[in-house]
Amino acid sequence: xxxxxxxTVGLRMAFGDLVAVAALDLEVRRGEIFGLLGPNGSGKTTTxxxxxxxxxxxxxxxxxxxxxxIKSPERVRQRIGYMSQRFGFYEDLTxxxxxxxxxxxxxxxxxxxxxxxxxxxxxxxxxDRARQLAGTLSGGWKQRxxxxxxxxxxxxxxxxxxxxxxxxxxxxxxxxxxxxxxARDGMTVVVTTHYMDEAERCERLAFLSxxxxxxxxxxxxxxxxxxxxTVEAVFIELQRxxxxxxxxxxx
Amino acid sequence: xxxxxxxxxxPIWAMLWKEFVQMRRDRFTLAMMIGIPMIxxxxxxxxxxxxVRHLPxxxxxxxxxxxxxxxxxxxxxxxxxxxxxxxxxxDEMRRMIESGKASAAVIIPPDFARxxxxxxxxTAQIVIDAADPLSSSAAIAAGSQVGARQTRALIxxxxxxxxxxxxxxxxxxxxxxxxxxxxxxxGIIGVLLSMTMVIVASVAVVxxxxxxxxxxxxxxxxxKTSLILxxxxxxxLVGYVQMTVILLVxxxxxxxxxxxxxxxxxxxxxxFVVASLGVGLLVSTAVRNxxxxxxxxxxxxxxxxxxxxxxxxxxxxxEAAQWxxxxxxxxxxxxxxxxxxxxxxxxxxxxxxxxxLSGFAVVLVxxxxxxxxxxxxG
Numbered sequence: 001x002x003x004x005x006x007x008t009v010g011l012r013m014a015f016g017d018l019v020a021v022a023a024l025d026l027e028v029r030r031g032e033i034f035g036l037l038g039p040n041g042s043g044k045t046t047t048x049x050x051x052x053x054x055x056x057x058x059x060x061x062x063x064x065x066x067x068x069x070i071k072s073p074e075r076v077r078q079r080i081g082y083m084s085q086r087f088g089f090y091e092d093l094t095x096x097x098x099x100x101x102x103x104x105x106x107x108x109x110x111x112x113x114x115x116x117x118x119x120x121x122x123x124x125x126x127x128d129r130a131r132q133l134a135g136t137l138s139g140g141w142k143q144r145x146x147x148x149x150x151x152x153x154x155x156x157x158x159x160x161x162x163x164x165x166x167x168x169x170x171x172x173x174x175x176x177x178x179x180x181x182x183a184r185d186g187m188t189v190v191v192t193t194h195y196m197d198e199a200e201r202c203e204r205l206a207f208l209s210x211x212x213x214x215x216x217x218x219x220x221x222x223x224x225x226x227x228x229x230t231v232e233a234v235f236i237e238l239q240r241x242x243x244x245x246x247x248x249x250x251x
Numbered sequence: 252x253x254x255x256x257x258x259x260x261x262p263i264w265a266m267l268w269k270e271f272v273q274m275r276r277d278r279f280t281l282a283m284m285i286g287i288p289m290i291x292x293x294x295x296x297x298x299x300x301x302x303v304r305h306l307p308x309x310x311x312x313x314x315x316x317x318x319x320x321x322x323x324x325x326x327x328x329x330x331x332x333x334x335x336x337x338x339x340x341x342d343e344m345r346r347m348i349e350s351g352k353a354s355a356a357v358i359i360p361p362d363f364a365r366x367x368x369x370x371x372x373x374t375a376q377i378v379i380d381a382a383d384p385l386s387s388s389a390a391i392a393a394g395s396q397v398g399a400r401q402t403r404a405l406i407x408x409x410x411x412x413x414x415x416x417x418x419x420x421x422x423x424x425x426x427x428x429x430x431x432x433x434x435x436x437x438g439i440i441g442v443l444l445s446m447t448m449v450i451v452a453s454v455a456v457v458x459x460x461x462x463x464x465x466x467x468x469x470x471x472x473x474x475k476t477s478l479i480l481x482x483x484x485x486x487x488l489v490g491y492v493q494m495t496v497i498l499l500v501x502x503x504x505x506x507x508x509x510x511x512x513x514x515x516x517x518x519x520x521x522x523f524v525v526a527s528l529g530v531g532l533l534v535s536t537a538v539r540n541x542x543x544x545x546x547x548x549x550x551x552x553x554x555x556x557x558x559x560x561x562x563x564x565x566x567x568x569x570e571a572a573q574w575x576x577x578x579x580x581x582x583x584x585x586x587x588x589x590x591x592x593x594x595x596x597x598x599x600x601x602x603x604x605x606x607x608l609s610g611f612a613v614v615l616v617x618x619x620x621x622x623x624x625x626x627x628x629g
Contacts, residue, residue, distance in 0.1 A: 052470045077472045088467020092276050093269065104265025105471045149467075 004063070005030045005157050005188030006051060011060035013046050013211075020046040021211045023060065028190060028204075030156075033183050035202030036192045037231075039239045043211040044192040048159050051190070052082050065156040065188070078106070081150035081158035085165060087142055089149050091135030095126050098134055099148055106153035116152060124148040124178065140171025147178065157188040164195060176201055196232035205231070209238050262473035266481025274485055284451070284489050288443050288496045292436075293504070306379075308332040308355040309347045311340070316364030322375055322397070323357060331393035332357075344378070354380045436507045437588040438561040440497050441581050444490055444520070445527050445555045450548035451486050452531025457544045460535075475620055483528045483616075490524040491517065510595035519591065519598050522608035523584040529615025530580075536622040555581045583607045 006028035013021040021043040028034045036044045049055040051064050053073030062069045065079040082088075089098040099120050103113045121127040124144040129137065134145055143163060151158055160179075164172045176198070183189050183203075193199055200219050207215040207222065215222050219231050226234045274281060308326070312319045326332050332355060338344045347353040358376040366373040377394045459465040468478060494517070501507035534547045556562060558576040565576050576582045583604040590596035598605070 054466065054469060074472055074474070077470055080470070082467065082470040084463055084466055086463030086466075088464050090269070090273065090464055091462070092273050097269075097272060101265050101269045102471070104268065105262040105468070105473050107260035107262065107472070109259050 004028065004066075005032065005034075006062070006064050006190070008051075008062040009060060011047070011050060011062055012058050013043075013050055013055060014058045019211050021050070021057075021208075024211075024213055026206060026213065026216075028188060030188050031183055031186045033179060033189045033191065033201070033203045035199050035205040036190060036208065037199055037205055037235060038208035039235075039242055041210075042208040042242075044208055045161055046211075047208070048082075048161050048190070048192065052080060052159055053077060078153070079156045081153070081155035083146045083150040083158070083160045083163055085162045087146035089134050089142075089145055092133060094131050094133055095137070095141075095145055095148075096121070096130040098145060099126075099152055102149040102152045108153065120148040120152055125174070139167040140174070143167050143171060143175055144178070147175070151182070151187075155187065157190070158182065160189065160191040162192050162194065164193065164198060172198070196230065196235065199231045199235075207234065207238060209242060214238070261477065262471070263477035263481050266473065266477055267484060270481055270485040274489075280451075284447060284493060285496060287447065288439075288493045289500060291439055291443055292497050292500045305333045306331060306354040307335045307352065308357060309336045309338045309344055309353045310334060311338050311344050311356060311358045313361040314359045314363035314365075316359075318364045318367050318373070319359040319375075322359065325397050326357060326377075326393070329393045329397060348378065348380050351380075435562070436501055437592040438585055439501075440494055441523070441559070441584045441588055442552070442556060442561055443493060443497065444524060444584075445581050446548065446552050447493060448486060448490055448524055448527035449531040449534060449551055450545060451489065452482065452528045453534035453538065453544040453548060454541050455482055455486070456532060456535035457538060457541050461540060475623055479532060479616070479620055479623065482532070483525070486528055487521075487524055490527075491520070494520060507592070509592055511591035511597070515598040516588070516591045519587045519601065519605060519608075520584070522605065522612040523580055523587070526580040526608060526611035526615050529612060529619055532619035533615060533622065536619060555579055558582075560585050580608055580611045583611075 004027055006026060008024050008026045011021060011024040011026070012019070024043075024047065026047075036047065038044050046055065050057045051062055051069060053069050053076055057070060064076050067076045067079065069076045090101070093101065096117060099117050100113065103116055108116055121130055124147060126141070126144060126148060129141065134142065137145065147158075147160075147163070150160075164175060167175070172195075179189055179191070180201075191198070191202065199205060202219070204216065204218055205222055206213055215225055215234070217225065222234055223229065223231060226237060228234050228237060310323050312323070323334065327334050335353060336347065338347060338356070341358075344353075344356045344358070348356060356378045358378065360374065360376075363373045363375060375398070379391070456465070459468070498507075498509065498513070502509060530551060531548070534544055534551070538544045538547060554575055558565070558568065558572050559579050559581040560576065561581065565573055565582070568576065586604045587598075587601050587608075590601055591598065
């Protein structure tokens, strides 16, 4: 049996009448780079928020890194990292201070923390500007700092919510290099993105539309299933269907 | 793991460290936190110094005597009154005061000189527009002082025989309650703490939410209590720094009395500062951005200034206003402040106020922790 990073059964989130995520069954393997795709409002961010314990699902269950996220969200948090679209670091702290702070929040102290800071600075190529205020960094540096903060506690699983929005191509390349390295080390990576070249770098993809899972598999499987040449074409097709029937359930 | 090793790994230490680093780096806010109390005390302080001077005064001299004129002259030489006109009758006097041209009127009755000559007590009257309570208290002090001085002068001049005395009676109009200016100064500490604590606490949390760092913190193992305590403790210290600044400046520049024990005052301030921070945290759970937090903060300031007894006596307020006042932590803290600073009261005898303040602190902080949780989950 393949060890699972995430397993959800009938995961559902409704805000009043609005169903953001409907009965999601999802399995993500350990050490896999898993892409979550879908148009805006398809339920990607809501799904990630449920899996990180930020939102309590209306119903259903979710095991994340081997722990029931609904029953014990605090225990899950020790084992997962989360990098949001807005990069959760402090602009008025330096690179070094940000990593130190998040290390401390995860209970790292003393030499252990000092060593970990050095490791993160080296891994994410942040050492040259360790004493620079995070707010003055360029996009690529900010992105790497956000990832360094999100992984300072060596999580088993990391969620990346649109991590490369507004970052130059060279920085995105380096970023994916780092992600692949993490996956090789056994870290499960769940990533949402709008960039199709990034989607094609994922080992497996899940397409969400209006809260429904409408396709899951490797990029090749996905394109085959929809009978379209590229993942991008699938994405555009889904977006078109969404706009065609504003209130309907997707087919 | 031993207990102390466990404590060392608590996320709250990282939180506190971060807050202090940020505070030290935010020079502008830091300067405001120290600068605002300085500006406030200077403004209030100088207002208090100038309030007693040069009240425009009219004279209704019905005795038309040398003694009457001497009394007016000595009133003017105190510097508290400026003679602007002589009036012919009481109607004209009333018009001058009602129109605001004069703030005071001295009435010397027809038998003033005769009474003095006969060795009886001669009575003059000063009418004061006490709508402004600050000016009236100063005028009363000046009036009775002049009365006593003139009497002494009469005694000195008299060579035996019968000696008359002058009784200057001051009639404060419009505000018989008369409140002294020193009442205001200790109150500034309370008002300022209410304002800054509520605003800094709410803005600090809202800023984290706006920037997305709060979301990040919530997915870490840090619990809500650590998060909120980490926010509160640094501002608690800021509150004490502000209090110290006001006390020092008030004492050094304006000679504000400190009759009681300063450590007791600091102790008594603790539940009040915590309660104010609790209000701020509660505000942060109700607003979306920093601008809204500031607006709500200032909105909170208004009833505090008007209804807590800071400027106007609560006893004179309609019942509804008194009830609102009773729901404000500042109302109780003002009693603590004035009791300790002006009357030298022991903290132990302020049990009711301390109990009320502690109640506010516990309820407000607990409420904000509860609400905080909801906001994140909802």
